[in-house]
Amino acid sequence: MAGLCFDMYGTLCDTSSVRARLGEVLDVPDRLVAAVDETWRRKQLQYSYQSAQMDDYEPFWTVTSHALDYALAAYDLDPDAEARDRIRDAYDHLEPFPGAVEALTRLSEAGHDVVVLSNGDPAMLERLAANAGLAPHLDDVLSADAVRTFKPDPAVYEHAAEALDRPLDDCRLISSNAWDVAGAGNAGMATTWVNRSRDPPETIGARPDREVSTLPAVADDLS
Incomplete structure (x- = not known):
C-alpha cells in the first residue's frame, strides 16, 4: 500500500465552478465570465510560480486574491471590496x-x-x-x-x-x-x-x- x-x-x-459566483456578482455576459475565470486561474498559477522563484512567499489565499484583482482589471471591472470578497469566497465552495x-x-x-x-x-x-x-x-x-x-x-x-x-x-x-x-x-x-x-x-x-x-x-x- x-x-x-x-x-x-x-x-x-473544479476551479471553473467559480463561474456561477462570478456571474452572480458581476452581472456580465457568460463570455466575459468565462474570460475572467480563465485569466484568474492562469494568473493564480503564474503568481505562485513567481512567488517561489523570487523567494517571496505569500499564502495561496493571498496569491489567489492578487490574481483575482488582475483578472478584474484586465477586463475593466471594478467591483467593490464586498463584491470581491464574495467572488474570492467561491474558492471555499x-x-x-x-x-x-x-x-x-x-x-x-x-x-x-x-x-x-x-x-x-x-x-x-x-x-x-x-x-x-x-x-x-x-x-x-x-x-x-x-x-x-x-x-x-x-x-x-x-x-x-x-x-x-x-x-x-x-x-x-x-x-x-x-x-x-x-x-x-x-x-x-x-x-x-x-x-x-x-x-x-x-x-x-x-x-x-x-x-x-x-x-x-x-x-x-x-x-
Whole structure:
C-alpha cells in the first residue's frame, strides 16, 4: 500500500465552478465570465510560480486574491471590496469532480493512506474539504505552506513524504495538472495523471507513470 497524495484544485475540485459566483456578482455576459475565470486561474498559477522563484512567499489565499484583482482589471471591472470578497469566497465552495468521493473511499478501504497535497494554505484547504464533502474520506490535508513555497518545488513533495513517514518513491501524486505530475516525478515521487482533456504530457520534467481519464479510474488502477 502507498501514500496517495491528491492535488485539490483542478483534480478533486473544479476551479471553473467559480463561474456561477462570478456571474452572480458581476452581472456580465457568460463570455466575459468565462474570460475572467480563465485569466484568474492562469494568473493564480503564474503568481505562485513567481512567488517561489523570487523567494517571496505569500499564502495561496493571498496569491489567489492578487490574481483575482488582475483578472478584474484586465477586463475593466471594478467591483467593490464586498463584491470581491464574495467572488474570492467561491474558492471555499468549489464543486467536487464526479467520482471524487468514490475514488477516495475505495482507495482508503483498499488500505492506502489518502491525503490532499496542495498549494492551498491550510485554512482554505480545510474549508474546501469540508464544504465539498471530502474531509471524511481523507487521512490528512497537507499544504505547501509548511515549506513556504509552491509546487512544483521538490520541497513540497518531500514534505508530503516526511508527513506520511514514507520514502518519497513510496508516495504517489494524483493530479490533473500536467506540470504538477512532471514536478512530482522529477522529485522522485510516483505519479498518476488524471488527463481529462487528453492533452499531451509536459516536455519538461518527468512523464507520468500512469495515466487515466477519471477519478474512479484511479481507484480501478490502484485498489
